[in-house]
Amino acid sequence: MRFSEIWSTALRSILKNKRRSILTMLGIIIGIASVVTILAIGDGFSNWVTKSITNNKAGKVETQIVYSPNETANSSADSYNDRDLMLVRQVAGIAKVRQTSEDSDYNQIALPVKTKSKNVLVHYTSHASSSVIAGRRLTATDNAIGNQVAVIDASLAKSLYGGAANALHHGVPIDNQLYEIVGVRSAVSSSVNFSDAVNGTMPANITIPKKVHQKFTQNTASGDLLVLSLRKGAKASTVNRRVINVLKAQGSMRNQGEYQSADPAAEADTFGKILSVITYFITAVAGISLFIAGIGVMNMMYISVAERTTEIGIRRAMGARQHDIRLQFLLESATLTIFGGLIGYGLGVLLAVAISALPMMPFQASFSFGAFALAFGVSTAVGLIFGVMPANAAARKDLIEIIR
Amino acid sequence: MLIELTAVNKYYQNGENKFQVLQDINLKIAAGEFLTIMGPSGAGKTSLINLIGFIDRSYLGSYKFNGQSYQTASDSALAHIRNQSVGFVFQNFKLIGNNTILENVELPLLYGGMTKKKAKPIVEQALERVGLPNSSQKIPNELSGGQQQRVAIARALVHRPKFIIADEPTGALDSKTSSEIMQIFKELNRTEQTTIVLVTHDPQVSQYGERLIKLLDGAIIADEEVKHRALL
Numbered sequence: 103m104r105f106s107e108i109w110s111t112a113l114r115s116i117l118k119n120k121r122r123s124i125l126t127m128l129g130i131i132i133g134i135a136s137v138v139t140i141l142a143i144g145d146g147f148s149n150w151v152t153k154s155i156t157n158n159k160a161g162k163v164e165t166q167i168v169y170s171p172n173e174t175a176n177s178s179a180d181s182y183n184d185r186d187l188m189l190v191r192q193v194a195g196i197a198k199v200r201q202t203s204e205d206s207d208y209n210q211i212a213l214p215v216k217t218k219s220k221n222v223l224v225h226y227t228s229h230a231s232s233s234v235i236a237g238r239r240l241t242a243t244d245n246a247i248g249n250q251v252a253v254i255d256a257s258l259a260k261s262l263y264g265g266a267a268n269a270l271h272h273g274v275p276i277d278n279q280l281y282e283i284v285g286v287r288s289a290v291s292s293s294v295n296f297s298d299a300v301n302g303t304m305p306a307n308i309t310i311p312k313k314v315h316q317k318f319t320q321n322t323a324s325g326d327l328l329v330l331s332l333r334k335g336a337k338a339s340t341v342n343r344r345v346i347n348v349l350k351a352q353g354s355m356r357n358q359g360e361y362q363s364a365d366p367a368a369e370a371d372t373f374g375k376i377l378s379v380i381t382y383f384i385t386a387v388a389g390i391s392l393f394i395a396g397i398g399v400m401n402m403m404y405i406s407v408a409e410r411t412t413e414i415g416i417r418r419a420m421g422a423r424q425h426d427i428r429l430q431f432l433l434e435s436a437t438l439t440i441f442g443g444l445i446g447y448g449l450g451v452l453l454a455v456a457i458s459a460l461p462m463m464p465f466q467a468s469f470s471f472g473a474f475a476l477a478f479g480v481s482t483a484v485g486l487i488f489g490v491m492p493a494n495a496a497a498r499k500d501l502i503e504i505i506r
Numbered sequence: 507m508l509i510e511l512t513a514v515n516k517y518y519q520n521g522e523n524k525f526q527v528l529q530d531i532n533l534k535i536a537a538g539e540f541l542t543i544m545g546p547s548g549a550g551k552t553s554l555i556n557l558i559g560f561i562d563r564s565y566l567g568s569y570k571f572n573g574q575s576y577q578t579a580s581d582s583a584l585a586h587i588r589n590q591s592v593g594f595v596f597q598n599f600k601l602i603g604n605n606t607i608l609e610n611v612e613l614p615l616l617y618g619g620m621t622k623k624k625a626k627p628i629v630e631q632a633l634e635r636v637g638l639p640n641s642s643q644k645i646p647n648e649l650s651g652g653q654q655q656r657v658a659i660a661r662a663l664v665h666r667p668k669f670i671i672a673d674e675p676t677g678a679l680d681s682k683t684s685s686e687i688m689q690i691f692k693e694l695n696r697t698e699q700t701t702i703v704l705v706t707h708d709p710q711v712s713q714y715g716e717r718l719i720k721l722l723d724g725a726i727i728a729d730e731e732v733k734h735r736a737l738l
Contacts, residue, residue: 103616110622118604413602419561420661421589421617423582502562505596 103426112434115406116441123438126402129395130442130484131449133388134477138450140384141476142467143457147377150465165338167328167345171359181326183354190328193344195336200329208306211276215261222258223290224276225306226315232305236266237285245311252281253309257289274308279318281310339363392480395442396488403435403492407499414496415504428497435489436482443481447474507573508668508701509535509558514567516553516724527553528565529725537668538699540691542712542732545721551705552673554721558703559671560588572668589617593662597674599654601646607633607657608642614665632664633657636690652683659690669701670694676711688714 116123167190169181182190182201190199207226212219225231231240231253240253252274254262259269266286273280290305332341342363349361407414414427454467516528527550535541545551556562557569563577563584576587593614594600601610608629615625626642633642636656638649646654655675662670672691676684692714694700704715712718713732720728 104619104621107616107622114609115604412600416600416602417613417617418585419559419588419594419600420613421585423585425582426585426617502556505556505561 103422105429108426108430109433109437112430112437115434116438119406122402123441126395126398126438127442127445129391129398130439130481131446133391133395134443134446134481135449135453136384136391137388137480138447138473138477139453139457139467140381140388141473142450142454142469144377144381145468145470145473146454146458146465147374149468151374165330165332165342165363167330167342167349168362169326169328169355169359170362171326171355181355181359182328186349186352186354187328189348189352190330190345193341193348195333195341195344196330197333198331200331202327202329207312213258213275213308215258220258220261222307225309226312227309228312231285231309232287234285234287237270237283239285240309240311245313248314248317249311250279250281250314251284251311252276253285253287254283255287255290255305255307258307259283259286276308276310277315277318281308281314392484395439396484399435399439399485400488400492403431403489404495406434407431407492407496410496411499411504414499415501418499418501419505424497427499428493431493431496432486432489435492436485439481439485440478443477446481447477450477507534508537508539508571509533509703510568510570510573511558512568512570514557514565514569516550516557516562516565527724528557529723531567531724531726533719533726533729535669535701535703537701538695539717540695540702540715541704542715542718543703543705543721544707544709544712544718546707548723549721550724551721553724555671555673555703555705559592559594560584585617589614589665591668593665593667593670595655595658595662595670595672595675597677599646599651599658599678601654601657601661603646605645606642607638607644607646607649610646610657611642611661611664614661614667618665629660629664632660635663636660650683651679652686655679655683655687656690659687659694663694663700669703672702672704674706675704676706676708681710684708684711 171181187199187201190196209224209226210221211224213222214220227240228245229242233239234253235256237253240251243249244251254269254274256266259266262274263269263272269283269286272283274283275281287305287309290307328345330341330345332338346361346363350356353361417427417430451469454469457463458465458467511531511533514528514531514533515526518525518527531554543551543554553562557565560571560576563579565577568575569577571587571591576584579587601607608626611629611632612620612622612625615628616622630639630642633639636659638653638656638660641649641653641657646657649657655678659670659675662672670691675691676687679687688711691702691704695702695716702715704711706712715732718728718730718732719726
């Protein structure tokens with residue numbers, strides 16, 4: 103018999119016994135669906151991690167080393183000297199080392215306005231500020247020579263001093279220091295939110311020179327942060343550990359403070375560890391589910407073979423070879439599990455989409471062809487492996503015994 | 507000679523007892539013959555036709571079909587010769603219950619390598635021939651016993667086999683239906699010279715054939731022409 107005819111025979115005998123077929127498929131469906139779900143979420147997660155830790159302009163992976171001085175330390179000293187940088191540069195896996203400050207350019211402070219306290223956004227700039235409606239702008243020179251001056255917005259000027267013109271040459275207290283108001287800019291919308299400010303330059307209620315501000319808040323001295331650009335393939339945690347070991351042994355400030363690694367992917371790492379535990383767990387459960395499903399398939403096929411002994415006899419008498427009978431039952435179990443696998447894949451996709459739609463999930467599930475191929479391959483394999491023995495039993499039945 | 511058995515013996519081993527089911531059978535069947543085999547239960551009728559129909563090949567002696575022996579043929583070769591040469595009709599019809607009439611009757615054609623599409627008109631033709639037109643989409647349970655046996659006959663002749671083996675084809679049918687079925691066999695033999703080997707223990711049924719063989723305890727005790735009676 104032609105392969106296509108044997109297959110359509112197998113297909114029809116599955117459809118003729120729908121309820122039993124669906125129950126048998128259930129194990130495969132559950133197993134495949136859980137594997138597909140966890141793979142989609144795992145892929146989505148690793149895409150997200152890769153994206154978030156390579157989120158600098160060069161597209162390179164960066165990690166950070168923070169130096170925090172002890173209380174007794176001389177805080178005016180530089181956190182890293184040239185020799186430190188040279189040592190760090192020699193650590194394997196590092197492409198570039200950059201010294202920078204952890205300071206943010208924006209800060210939200212509580213400003214006393216008349217009897218109340220008002221939250222205002224302060225911008226520290228080392229460049230010129232944007233245009234003003236009264237007085238003058240801040241300039242780069244203000245920053246360079248350390249003028250203790252500020253530009254405030256019109257609405258703040260109004261609530262503090264009743265108007266833009268009145269505010270000029272008065273003081274505004276920021277971090278216990280009084281800054282002279284030299285300019286007033288147009289009003290900043292009160293709905294400004296702090297987290298937006300971090301993502302880009304945006305209008306602030308008060309703008310002051312960065313250097314002046316840093317002078318008064320010296321405990322966060324500039325340059326206590328090392329940004330390490332990693333070579334391709336280097337592992338962030340390994341490189342960080344090496345750098346910290348080097349600095350602990352030979353760093354110029356090793357006796358005055360502590361070096362710590364600030365891996366931006368550290369949070370992702372924790373999440374990743376949890377996810378990989380869950381992945382292993384679900385894979386194990388799915389494996390057991392698929393194994394039991396396979397045994398279910400085998401059991402059903404044995405029952406089917408026993409029930410259809412007469413059919414086998416008739417087919418053999420009509421000229422079916424042992425090979426034809428074996429193929430018929432093998433295709434029957436494989437078709438059953440492939441159906442189960444496809445339904446399971448669909449269910450898994452739906453589940454993964456539903457899970458990534460939850461508000462607590464920071465990333466989208468991702469679907470690869472590999473997961474589909476895996477679902478298809480595994481379900482086919484289960485059908486074939488657990489179908490072989492019943493199919494052989496069917497093919498080996500003694501025609502003389504059946505026919506009498 | 508289509509079928510030629512020479513000194514065929516067959517034994518069953520039952521525990522320590524060796525039981526002889528066929529004793530020194532010498533039988534020649536020519537193409538176009540209508541042969542009836544009669545005998546009481548246990549006389550070896552079924553063993554004999556299993557042997558002739560390439561179902562059983564554990565025997566001693568020689569069985570030549572068209573001058574060729576298949577005693578040592580492989581299972582596949584045996585399946586092939588069954589498919590090409592024999593049509594079976596059984597006492598209890600042996601139709602596949604959850605398949606349609608079409609799916610039942612097309613089996614010999616499909617195992618002969620034909621596609622479903624090509625087989626369908628041939629099946630319809632065969633069904634018409636046994637008096638069951640337009641019933642190909644029914645399932646066996648919707649038909650009466652006589653109709654089911656007609657389907658089985660259609661299945662036995664659809665692939666134009668060299669001979670048809672009918673093992674008590676009327677054993678499960680009433681006498682009126684029996685004679686209808688036997689008329690079909692008679693027709694087939696007369697109009698198309700189909701070789702028919704029919705087993706029965708009903709003397710009425712044996713009168714339809716041309717030649718009658720009587721078996722007793724595995725041996726042929728009579729081989730005679732049928733004197734056609736008035737009922738035909």
